[in-house]
Amino acid sequence: MGRLTIGQRIEQLAVAQPEATALVVLDRRGGESRVGWAELDERANHCAAVLAGHGVRTGDPVVVALPPGADHVIATVGAWKLGATVVPLDPRLPAGEARALTDAIRPRLRVGAPLPGAPCPALSPEECGSGRRPRPPEGEWGTPRSASATGGTTGLPRIIHRRRGWVFDTDALPAAHERAVGLDTGQVQLVTVPLFHSGFGALYQGLALAHTVVLTPRFMPSLVAESIERYRVNVLRLVPTMMKLLLDPRVGLRRRDLSSVAALHHGSAPCPAEVKRAWLDLLGPERVFESYSSQEQLGFVHIRGDEWLARPGSVGRPAPGSVVVVGEDGEEAAPGVPGRLFFRSPGAGPEYLGPAAELPVWRADYRGVGDFGYLDEDGYLYVKGRASEMINVGGANVYPAEIEDVLLSAPSVADACVVPRPHELLGQVPHALVVPAGPEAPTPAELDAHCRARLAPSKAPASYAFVAALPRNEAGKLRRADLADLADTTTVADAADTTDVTAVAGR
Known part of the structure; x- marks a missing residue:
């Protein structure tokens, strides 16, 4: 079939399997609604016509600030059928932060x-309409794009354009790099990570792979497990706090049957080693x-669990x-000496x-974002x-991050x-x-003993505050911008022997 845009790919699937389920949308009680491929395509065509009537053209940025659900998918695919650039935003952002990002x-x-x-x-989802239309609006529509927004809390928002358009070689789906991380066509994917974050790419890449996508309204541990x-579910993406x-x-x-899971993807933050080991035991x-x-x-770096067991703490090779x-x-x-990380990508x-x-730039073609780390002798990061x-x-x-782990x-x-x-x-x-796991908080002395048994003296926390x-x-x-206020307003409990300057200086 050659190269198709995401809109054309969904139309192709709507013709091939019109009544098959594209989306399963869950509510907070676990109730579901389903959207088939033909319905998704036709509703997105209708939405595209509405957006075109409001002046949206190829290349125009369109913000989608909706909670997870069918409306989000229909608005996004509708904009893409016009060749627009979709920028997903958290619908619950504070007004000032949302305005800063929108201005950018x-x-x-x-x-x-x-x-x-x-x-x-x-436009509200209701104004976009729930009608159905067999074809998108007539016109020469360009390549659908997307962008991600970050930095609104710092006053320096960045809107990063995804380099690749949402275009696929349907004769090579899944691509080799997708197969390498457990992805295939026709899988069932659970999306519980927010759609203004990594859930966006997971969901729409999944639709291109003809996945049945199960969407949760937000992360609810019991609902996810059930x-x-x-x-x-064959594929799911989590962040470390969700994993814990x-x-x-x-x-x-x-107690659940997890045998269907072919791939758990995690990232966005360091994963505590013991949490990671627990999931490796659960899934293999x-x-x-x-x-x-x-x-x-x-750059993109990934590591499979068996590689990680051979090199605990590594995130892989680029x-x-x-x-x-x-x-x-x-x-x-x-090798083994830490410093600033710089990446060069094709x-x-x-x-x-x-x-x-x-x-930051190093030698013209390497760029960094301020991360520190090191490489081992085999190039693992x-x-x-x-x-x-x-x-x-x-x-x-x-x-x-090391202390938090x-x-x-x-x-x-x-x-x-x-x-x-x-x-x-x-x-x-x-x-x-520290957020306690139970109704009674651990004492600073207990946490101090736990940390000092595993960390050098300079790394053990000098004080603790317990927060809800x-x-x-x-x-x-x-949200680092909110941490300073939280730290300033919490009661500090000093740990025992934390001002042992001699122990720190004598490392």
């Missing part, structure tokens, strides 16, 4: 609730895939592209809607953290993050914000 995007149209002060009109068994929550015995995941290492990348798509580690002297670091650098980000989050403890560089391995801890706290002699020390929840978005990412 300058969309032709927003599908979702009106945004006061936004530079574009808004859905894997109920729908015989699903392992809670009250969820009952271990050949069915667990970890990925590391950036919004700017500088494919395609290459990575170098650059030391403080500006030269390439030796093709041009990142594309942006609106202002371009000023990324180990990521230690973001340079902007590093804590300098008496001259020793401490990466919060240890804290999250404690059964009494549901969630944790580490931030710097001023110290009179050492300059900075790690301060831990951390400011994470639905994708599991910490």
Whole structure:
């Protein structure tokens, strides 16, 4: 059949299997509604006609700010049938952050609730209509694109254009790189990661692969566990906080039949080693895939579970592209020596809607986002953290992710993050914000003993604060802008012996 746009691919599937299920949309009680391929295609054609009537043309940015569901898919595919660039946004963003991102995007149209002060009109899903139309509007429509938005909380929003358009060689589906991570045509995929994050690519790549996509309204551990068994799910994507929550015995995941799962994909944040090992035991290492990348798509790295067991902590080797580690002297670091990570990927650098980000560059064609890490002798990458989050403890560089990994391995801890706290002699020390796993919080002494048994003295938290929840978005990412306020308003409990300057300096 050759190359088809995503809209043409859905039309092809609508002809081949009109009544087969394309979408299963769940509500919070587990009730379902289904959308077949013919219905999806015809409703998207109708939506395309409505959007065209409001002036949307090829290349125009269209914001889709809707919760997970059929409306999101129909609006997105409808815009793509016109060759538009779809930018998914969290519909629950605070107004100021949503406006900052929208100002950077300058969309032709927003599908979702009106945004006061936004530079574009808004259409509700009802205004897009629920009609059906056999063909999209007539016209020479170009390549459908998408972009992802980040940075609205910092006042420096970045709108990153996906390099590749949503076009597929249908004679080569799935592609070799998809087969390498357990993907195939005709699978059942569960999407519970938000559609303004990695769930977007998973969902629409899944539709191109003729997946039946099961959509949850938000991440609900019990509903996710039940859905894997109920729908015989083959593929799912999770973030580490979701993985940990699903392992809670009250969820009952271990009692479910998970034999249908061919591929669990996880990424977006470091996964605590003990959480990862638990999932490797549950599914088998050949069915667990970890990925590391950036919004700017500088490079893509992934590792299968059996490789990870041979190199615990690695995120894999880049494919395609290459990575170098650059030391403080500006030269390439030796294996095992940490430094700043720079990536070179095939093709041009990142594309942006609106202002371009000023990324660090090394030797003209390598770019970075500020991450630190190292390579081993075989070229496997180990990521230690973001340079902007590093804590300098008496001259020793401490990466919060390493401490958080240890804290999250404690059964009494549901969630944790580490931030710097001023110290009179050492300059900075790690301060831990901890969400208890049960009604009674562990004591600072208990957590201190747990950490000191696994970490060097400079890395053990000097103090702890217990909080009801951390400011994470639905994708599991910490909202760093809100952490400072949380740390300032929580009661600090010093750990025993944390000001042992001699122990730190004598490392």
